[in-house]
Each structure stands twice: as structure tokens, then as C-alpha cells.
Amino acid sequence: MSETTPYRALGEPFLAALEALATAPHGGWWADVLGDPELLLAVRDRSLNVYYRGASLFRITPAGGGVAAETHVKYLVRQRQVLTRLGQDGSFGSAPSQAVWDRYEGPATLAEMKRAAVPLAGLEKTGLHVLVQTSPNVVDVEIALAGAPVTDAAAEPDGSEIEAAQLASETTTTARLRQDRLDVASLEERGVAGEAWLVFHEAKLATNPALRSRTTPAIVEQMKRYRATLKQEAERLTASYPALCRDLVSLEALRRKARTDRGLDVSDLLQRDPLINDVASGRRILRIDTEPRLVVFGFDADQRDKSVQAITQDLSGTHGLRVYAVGRPVKGTPAFRRPSDLQSDAT
Template identity: 45%
Template sequence: MTESDSSHGVSDAFLDHLDQLARQDGGSWWRDVLLRDDVFLAVRRNSLNVYYRGGSIFRIDDRGDGTASPKTHVKYLVRQQQALAELVDGEFRPNGIGWTHYAGPETLRDMIRAASDLAGAEKTGLHPLIMGSPAVVDVEIALGRAQESEINGSTTDGPASSAKRNLDRLDVATLERQGTDIAVVFHEAKHFTNTALRARSGSLAVVDQLRRYRLTLLHHVPALIARYQAACRAIVRFDAMRRHVRLDVGAGGLLPPDPMVQEVAAGNAVLTIDPNPRLIVFGFDADQKKGQLQTILNALKTADPNLAVYAAGDPSSAGGAFRPPAKQ
């Protein structure tokens, strides 16, 4: 990977180091991650995020020399067992409530359970759609000023709260064949109960949100192309690591990356950016589908006739969320 490429993804040295961790005898935290079927590895600039239901249970940074520095938020280190903290002289004295060292798959399972407990309805509902599609190449995609800083290779100045105020996130990016090219397509997911789907006065908030995303995507097309070319190369490497680890333990059942990912990684396809985000609405029952949902869909169609919307009552059994929309 060239220096220019690594500014949009992770370096070959970093991937080589992760590959060494995957091949270590006796196990490692990275091997445990690779053995999970329910986490998503998202490529960032000089780092990775390991996501479960929208929660980043690991952020894995490149220390600058190609070696990995894994970090997690303390909220994911709660031990999933009954433990009491004694209150003595106004001070709580915890007894085995949180993990203080990595103790193998048990620790990772507790981290994932903590992330599950903290996930809201939208991230929980979207998760099976993400894990069920090999065409997904990114999740929790930063847009706005934070995205601009990442693309330009700088860091956001000011406190974290300021950075968050300038940050928008699209939920999912997938690959899709569009003519002879392969396009990166972006998706925003909303639970049926989300108020952004309903107009109390003026325009629909979700339509305004997607229009804002479109402008940002158009502004960053060249950098986004480089970002997802780098991401696809890394995804292919992760797949090889996963297969090696699973072979070691006699596990199978791993879906291969989508052929489009492999084509982009090998440089055998022209990659483009589709600047028109699509909307996924889910979490409604049969009665709501006939009533309130139809009202929402009609309002969306009126507000933006070109908006592609996919509606799935039960996302755990929906298979078409990331397919190209039917032509009108």
C-alpha cells in the first residue's frame, strides 16, 4: 500500500502485525475477535473499529510502527455476573464488577453482552441486516467536519463534545453494481417509532438529514473512493485471517467476501460513489404496515420522489434491504 493509500486506510505493516497475532499459538484477543460471526470490522484511517450493534467494543490503533494498540470504553468491561460493591464511608468498593485484564473469550463475550444491553432499538434492528450481507463494507460512517478532518489527515481541534456536535453518521455503506462500475451506496436506518419519520410542522427531518448527507458525499467523492478501495483491500486480508483461525479450531460456516469486494481490492473494477443515500424503515407490525407505515411512505414520496425506501417489519428475516431498488 502506498503512502497515499494508507492515509485513507490501514498500512500493510499494520495488517501484517494483525496477521501475526492471528497466527499466534495459545490464542489472543485478536484471534477471539476473528472467531466471532457477529462483529463487524470497520476500517478507519490508521485504525479499526470492532462493532457490535453499533457499539465499538474495540478501537485498534496503529501505534505508528505498524503494531496494534487495542482500546475499549470502560462501559464494556462490566462482568456479566452478580457482584456487589460495598459502600464504606461513602466510597464504593467494587469486588470483581469489571474486567481489569483480558482473560480470553469469556471477556469478549461479556464485552459483547454489555454492548447489547446498551444498544438502542435502531442499532439492534440493523445488526442482523449488516451481518447478513457480505456486500457491507462500512458502518457508523462519519460525515461532516469530523469526516473532513479524517479525510484530510488531520485531527479535530477542541473538546470531544465539540467534535460530536459537528458529526453526522450514516449507518451503512454497501457495494452495488451500477452498469459496468461498482458503486459505494450509503444507507440510513430508522426504527418505525423514530420521530424523524413524521412531520409535526414543515419538512420531514429525515428528508432534510439525507439531503445534508448527499451534499457532504458529493463534496468528498475522490477521498471516499480512496477510502473504500483501501477498506476492500483490508476486508480481503481480514477474511484470510478469519479462515486461518477457523481452520485451526475446526470451525466453518464463514461467508466469503462479496465478489465485488474482491474486485475492488484487486483493482479490477472502477469504483464510484452513489451520492444518494437510501432509507431503511423497520420495526412495524402487520397492522402498522397497513396504517401508519403507509402514511409515512406517502409523506416521504411527496417530500422526495427520488428517495429509495426499503421497509422491513422484522429485520432479522429481511433479505432485501441492501439490494438495488426496483425501477419505477
């Protein structure tokens, strides 16, 4: 793969297969996914992830001329309050099908998969899901990028990382390669008609211990890594995200058709920012902001005026981070738009 080959795109054959599946007799599960406004569709390299509160309920891939999907069994546990008897031989009296879904049986199955994901998500992922769901300019979530080499001191993972660092070299150097995972990517305009900016965000609850320390908070090193990774990957991101935006436009059309075919109100779906269409069509040139932003959320006015203000001032003033404190994650919270006091450099 060349450095400028798009690596976040579904491809026309896969998109065509997804479109056909939406109306196929065996595609009820996919039509349910498309019609559910609470689910996020994230474009990957020839695959698609379906997210709910940070949980990947489905990973969808091309299979021959069709589509294959997989999920983790933990999302198939039936959400029922049912007792079962323990026999003298140590066996439980209930059949496996009473404990887990062994086949997809329509919207009820999808609803229980979502319910199974809730206790596994945690407050941070739950809040982030709300913020993303009300942000029409968001184009990607859970963005895994090949990390730039870092020293051992900076490579220690903090608790927020999802994937472990990978050893990169058999030489005597202490450098490592990691896979960094940023929470959100969004588009914004900055006064130039023919441009759009791709911005990456890391979101943290205000109570996250990575935000505070008597020396250097862990988030500072984390954002330093992300900055290096974005600079390293900027060319590939520029090549890839217009294709991703085109896929989002196509998926949005599928979602609207799925709801219309079922007599459901399409206004329940998030109306995408016109910037996405502009980047998809080439009307705007995409530029990459290599300075990641830190979004701090999950606090009230009293906490903002006390502890949160001290945290954000330390992170921005002492450590030079671009911090945006947004309060509670509710509908309309502008978490991923450009604050007027933030200035960023481009690549």
C-alpha cells in the first residue's frame, strides 16, 4: 500500500452488497441496524463497525459477493430475570437458548444486544456516545492509527487505551510502535470557502485521574503521542477521509430509505453537516489539524468553577494542551465544534 492510498473506505462492491442486503429476505438484521438512530456506523478498511456506547455490536465485512457479520457473545446474553435449577449432577436446568440468543429474531434481539452493552460501557463511553449523537459534523469514532515511535518513558499505556502497544524492533533501541486510538474525528470550516479541516479529539470525564497529577498528568504524554501520530499519518488521512465521507453519504441514504420503507420518521436520524457532502464531492479540499483536542465533560456549574477550572487551566496553561470543557453530555452540547479561543496549525 502506498502512503497515499485511501485506507478507510468500504469500496464500491461492498457498498453495493450492503445496499442489496438491506432489502434481502435474510437482511432483516441489517435493516434493523440502519433504521436505529441510536447506532453509529464507522467506516473502516473494507469493513464497517456498528457502535453503541463504545461497544462494537457488529463488525461487517465483505464475503464473496455478499456480506458477513460477527459480534461478541457477551452482547448475546439474554437480558432476563430467570431462575434455573442446579441439578445433582452439576448441570443447570435451562437450555442454552434461554441464556443467550442463538439466532437473530428481529428488533427484539437488537434491543437486547444494546441492553447487554450498557453495563459494559462505563460512564465515559456512555457520555461520549451522547456527545457524538448530537454532533452532525462527526465523521469517525474509535480511530485506530499506527502510532509514531516513542521512548519507553512515553510508551507506558494509561487506562484509557483500548489496544496494547506492539513491539516494533528487535534492535537495541528503546523505540516502540503503538496503535493509538483517538475517540472522535470531526469536520469544521475556518472561513475559507474551499477548505474543510479534519480535527481529532480525545474525550475524558472530568473525574478521570489521567487529567491530574502533582507532576505531569498522564494525558499530557498521551496527547503528545497523538500529536506525533497525526503528523506522521497526515498524508494518508488527507487521502482517506474524502473516500470515508463518500461512504458516509451513501450509508446515510441507506439509513433514510430503511426508515422510510418501514414508515418511520427520518427526522429521528441525525442530519449530517453539509461539510461532509462538500468533502465527499471534492467541493472542499481537506486539511488535517495535527493538534488533537481534549474534550472534558461530565461536570456541573459548581464543579466547573472549582476543580474543573483548575484542571483545564493547568493542562492548557502549563502543558499547552487544547482543552475544551463542555459540561454535562446532553442533547445539543457542542463538544466537537471549534471554540473561538482555540487556534490550531495545519498539515
